[in-house]
Amino acid sequence: MENEPLPRASKATHDRGSGRRRRILASGCINGPAIRYNQTNVEVVSPIWDRWVAEDLVVQFCAELAAGFATPRPPAEFGGDVRQVFDGTSPVREDTGRDVTNQFIDGAQRTVEYALEQGCVAAVLTDGSPSCGSTYVYDGSFSGATHTGMGVVAQLLTDNGIKVFPETQLEAADAYIRNKTS
Numbered sequence: 001m002e003n004e005p006l007p008r009a010s011k012a013t014h015d016r017g018s019g020r021r022r023r024i025l026a027s028g029c030i031n032g033p034a035i036r037y038n039q040t041n042v043e044v045v046s047p048i049w050d051r052w053v054a055e056d057l058v059v060q061f062c063a064e065l066a067a068g069f070a071t072p073r074p075p076a077e078f079g080g081d082v083r084q085v086f087d088g089t090s091p092v093r094e095d096t097g098r099d100v101t102n103q104f105i106d107g108a109q110r111t112v113e114y115a116l117e118q119g120c121v122a123a124v125l126t127d128g129s130p131s132c133g134s135t136y137v138y139d140g141s142f143s144g145a146t147h148t149g150m151g152v153v154a155q156l157l158t159d160n161g162i163k164v165f166p167e168t169q170l171e172a173a174d175a176y177i178r179n180k181t182s
């Protein structure tokens, strides 16, 4: 999937008076094509999601495809805190051992640029991903172990003022975006 704005992104809620768009960035794999590393997507069945789509609030993007990765691709993880990825003390590695830190940071930067350009104030991202994880990520051991923390995309969006929610917290995301647009 190339990260093209979806057709449904053509309209969006605007701030009263300011004319600023208020959109929601969503991981490209949520209810989308099977673009995850293991060639799957993430199904979210929710009337909230359906309403967002009907209201043209959702724009979708995949950081890893934007960074040039293919599908399928090896799983990738990092140890420690995501801040250590950005400061160069904890690399993102594929299970082959290949260091893909620069590509992951590049993908995160592209995601932030896109989200800001599209007027996104919140994001709903696939949890657990080294890019999109927002409440937990895998710990770098490729053992299935996880710990609390964000992926590189979620952290960089947060640093740029975009509130991030996992795909399991649509109600909280909806309340946030409604408050932003009321």
Ligand code: SF4
Binding pocket: 027, 028, 029, 030, 035, 036, 037, 061, 062, 063, 064, 065, 126, 129, 131, 132
């Ligand atoms: S980088 Fe994010 S959007 Fe892309 S496949 Fe992984 S979880 Fe989905």
